[in-house]
Amino acid sequence: MTRFITSSFSHLILLIGILIMVVPVWMIFASSTHTSSMINMNGLQMFLGDSFYENYLRVLLYQGGFFKEITALKMFFNSFIMATGVAILSVVTSLMAAYALVYYRIKYATLLFWIIFITILVPLELRIFPTYSVMAELNLVNSYFGLIVPISASAIATLFFRQFYKTVPDELLESAKLDGANTWRFFVDFLIPLSKTMIVAMLIFMFVFGYNQYLWPLLVTTSEQYWTVVMGLKMMSGSIVHRFAFVMMSMVPPILIIIVLQKYFIKGVFQDK
Amino acid sequence: MSFLDLKNVTKIYPNGTKAVHETSLSVDEGEFMVFVGPSGCGKSTLLRMVAGLEDITEGDINLDGKLINEVDPSERDVAMVFQNYALYPHMNVYNNLAYGLKNRGIDKETIEQKVNDAAKLLQISDYLQRKPSMLSGGQRQRVAMGRAIVRNPKIFLFDEPLSNLDAKLRIQMRLEIKKLQQKVGVTSIFVTHDQVEAMTLADRLAVINNGIIEQLGTPIEIYDNPKSLFVAGFIGSPQMNFLDGNIKNKTLSAEGFEIKDIDSDFEGEVKLGIRPEHLSQRENSLINLKVDLVEQLGSDNLVYGQLKDKKDFCYRCPGNLTIEKGTDLSLNIENNKYYIFDKSTGKRVN
Numbered sequence: 001m002t003r004f005i006t007s008s009f010s011h012l013i014l015l016i017g018i019l020i021m022v023v024p025v026w027m028i029f030a031s032s033t034h035t036s037s038m039i040n041m042n043g044l045q046m047f048l049g050d051s052f053y054e055n056y057l058r059v060l061l062y063q064g065g066f067f068k069e070i071t072a073l074k075m076f077f078n079s080f081i082m083a084t085g086v087a088i089l090s091v092v093t094s095l096m097a098a099y100a101l102v103y104y105r106i107k108y109a110t111l112l113f114w115i116i117f118i119t120i121l122v123p124l125e126l127r128i129f130p131t132y133s134v135m136a137e138l139n140l141v142n143s144y145f146g147l148i149v150p151i152s153a154s155a156i157a158t159l160f161f162r163q164f165y166k167t168v169p170d171e172l173l174e175s176a177k178l179d180g181a182n183t184w185r186f187f188v189d190f191l192i193p194l195s196k197t198m199i200v201a202m203l204i205f206m207f208v209f210g211y212n213q214y215l216w217p218l219l220v221t222t223s224e225q226y227w228t229v230v231m232g233l234k235m236m237s238g239s240i241v242h243r244f245a246f247v248m249m250s251m252v253p254p255i256l257i258i259i260v261l262q263k264y265f266i267k268g269v270f271q272d273k
Numbered sequence: 274m275s276f277l278d279l280k281n282v283t284k285i286y287p288n289g290t291k292a293v294h295e296t297s298l299s300v301d302e303g304e305f306m307v308f309v310g311p312s313g314c315g316k317s318t319l320l321r322m323v324a325g326l327e328d329i330t331e332g333d334i335n336l337d338g339k340l341i342n343e344v345d346p347s348e349r350d351v352a353m354v355f356q357n358y359a360l361y362p363h364m365n366v367y368n369n370l371a372y373g374l375k376n377r378g379i380d381k382e383t384i385e386q387k388v389n390d391a392a393k394l395l396q397i398s399d400y401l402q403r404k405p406s407m408l409s410g411g412q413r414q415r416v417a418m419g420r421a422i423v424r425n426p427k428i429f430l431f432d433e434p435l436s437n438l439d440a441k442l443r444i445q446m447r448l449e450i451k452k453l454q455q456k457v458g459v460t461s462i463f464v465t466h467d468q469v470e471a472m473t474l475a476d477r478l479a480v481i482n483n484g485i486i487e488q489l490g491t492p493i494e495i496y497d498n499p500k501s502l503f504v505a506g507f508i509g510s511p512q513m514n515f516l517d518g519n520i521k522n523k524t525l526s527a528e529g530f531e532i533k534d535i536d537s538d539f540e541g542e543v544k545l546g547i548r549p550e551h552l553s554q555r556e557n558s559l560i561n562l563k564v565d566l567v568e569q570l571g572s573d574n575l576v577y578g579q580l581k582d583k584k585d586f587c588y589r590c591p592g593n594l595t596i597e598k599g600t601d602l603s604l605n606i607e608n609n610k611y612y613i614f615d616k617s618t619g620k621r622v623n
């Protein structure tokens with residue numbers, strides 16, 4: 001009996017937690033399916049209205065921005081390119097960096113690693129002006145390349161992969177060598193398949209990281225053609241239901257990525273064998 | 274020059290550990306060579322230098338008439354079976370076997386043929402699609418063997434491959450390895466610290482101690498004719514009995530008895546070695562043993578006890594003799610089979 005009470009009590013707490021998280025999101029979603037006048041007169045809504053298609057389609061295709069040059073659809077496209085680029089590039093570079101650090105006979109490899117690691121203490125926001133001037137110098141302002149590359153070296157991902165490689169037994173490498181595998185083949189045939197789940201987890205992390213960038217895209221783009229969703233959230237104008245609809249849509253890509261890859265994601269974060 | 278030739282090979286690890294001292298050794302084609310010795314004596318190091326997994330500090334290694342000191346392990350055409358098997362965890366058994374062949378650019382049909390042949394030989398055909406994590410210890414052992422066999426390498430290297438198996442399986446696999454090696458006829462080096470394994474597998478045996486080969490020979494030679502105290506103590510189970518003694522004028526006096534007219538000119542402090550199986554009971558013999566404990570193995574009894582001077586001693590007798598605890602036995606050394614070693618250098622002197 002006491003067991004039942006304590007367990008229902010903890011369930012209750014969890015349920016309250018979920019409600020606190022979910023209700024505001026639901027209210028925005030429900031409100032985004034009504035007309036503007038309805039919201040303006042009656043406030044936020046708890047139940048669905050019937051303007052869903054109308055509102056969302058209009059937001060997607062409306063030429064917004066200060067100069068009316070970009071649609072939300074294009075922003076989603078830009079964000080997708082940027083997030084995917086950051087995810088892929090940072091995973092590839094950190095995989096290779098970790099491989100070199102662990103398997104090559106580099107003097108002071110540990111020291112080098114810690115130097116890479118302390119770059120965590122120097123986030124983009126701190127080095128934003130020098131980074132900007134480098135990009136400007138290279139003529140990369142207003143380009144996808146400029147959006148992606150400066151935030152695509154991840155010390156965290158390098159740390160994850162390095163720690164994983166260190167747990168791979170030496171005999172595996174030795175055995176592979178005797179089987180005729182060279183350094184490259186060992187990387188491709190062994191380390192990449194063995195760290196598959198971790199790679200997927202890192203791809204998700206870095207995708208969301210890239211997707212959520214605000215300050216850097218703001219600085220490195222002057223043309224509206226390169227606006228991203230997160231910038232759009234700040235800049236957008238228009239009626240309240242359209243803004244709600246845009247907010248709702250901005251959550252979709254990261255959620256979609258996690259749902260599709262969650263099997264790997266959970267395994268990768270909680271260390272698979 | 275023989276098939277595998279080590280000349281004055283020395284290994285000093287970067288931290289200064291001298292693991293192998295100026296070792297020279299020849300292995301003939303098709304021979305089964307076993308390295309045996311206590312833990313840390315440098316067996317694995319020597320083997321890994323042949324494989325190319327450790328640099329050679331000094332000396333030369335020739336394989337099949339070619340100096341291989343600087344040859345990359347992937348080009349040496351050697352196969353190695355590791356203690357923990359080192360199977361590729363993300364590949365199924367088929368690909369574990371096929372991987373080395375693929376890297377050599379062999380075409381698909383030939384690979385399939387070879388893998389299937391090897392699998393049949395090792396009776397692992399039923400598991401080809403399984404991942405290593407879904408196999409038992411003995412099956413993994415076979416896959417590791419298969420991975421070595423399938424490439425038909427110049428030489429097999431085994432680094433204590435049986436030590437992760439239970440006792441019964443170990444004996445079975447030991448037999449299978451020996452049969453397999455005779456069938457395939459590939460030159461092999463097998464590292465173990467188990468002297469029974471060493472004796473049963475070897476064509477020739479190298480007893481290694483502290484980075485030096487103490488003695489090299491067939492198992493029987495080494496058992497019958499150990500050249501040093503270390504080898505005498507290491508080979509043979511139960512261990513040889515050692516007694517302190519002294520030689521003067523061809524007479525050895527140990528505590529409690531004397532042996533006259535020994536076959537040695539040595540004078541001074543010695544160790545007398547007698548194997549437990551070279552003793553028999555006879556009235557009024559040299560050695561008097563007070564029995565403490567009898568281990569009955571069925572075919573044999575191992576009788577443990579003490580001599581007059583409280584020295585521990587072991588005697589092996591046929592299993593049909595009943596010996597009670599506390600009795601006094603009088604033991605004779607059969608056919609004068611005893612070994613005398615210089616106490617200071619450990620060298621054999623008779």
Ligand SMILES: Nc1ncnc2c1ncn2[C@@H]1O[C@H](COP(=O)(O)OP(=O)(O)OP(=O)(O)O)[C@@H](O)[C@H]1O
Nearest residue numbers: 286288290292311312313314315316317318319466
């Ligand atoms: N990488 C290394 N760096 C420094 N010293 C090492 C290294 N590997 C082995 N040694 C040392 O070299 C000596 C020989 O080691 P080795 O592994 O060859 O012994 P072994 O005969 O195979 O022993 P075991 O039966 O326990 O496997 C040991 O003293 C060991 O401590």
Ligand SMILES: [Mg+2]
Nearest residue numbers: 316317318432
């Ligand atoms: Mg070893």
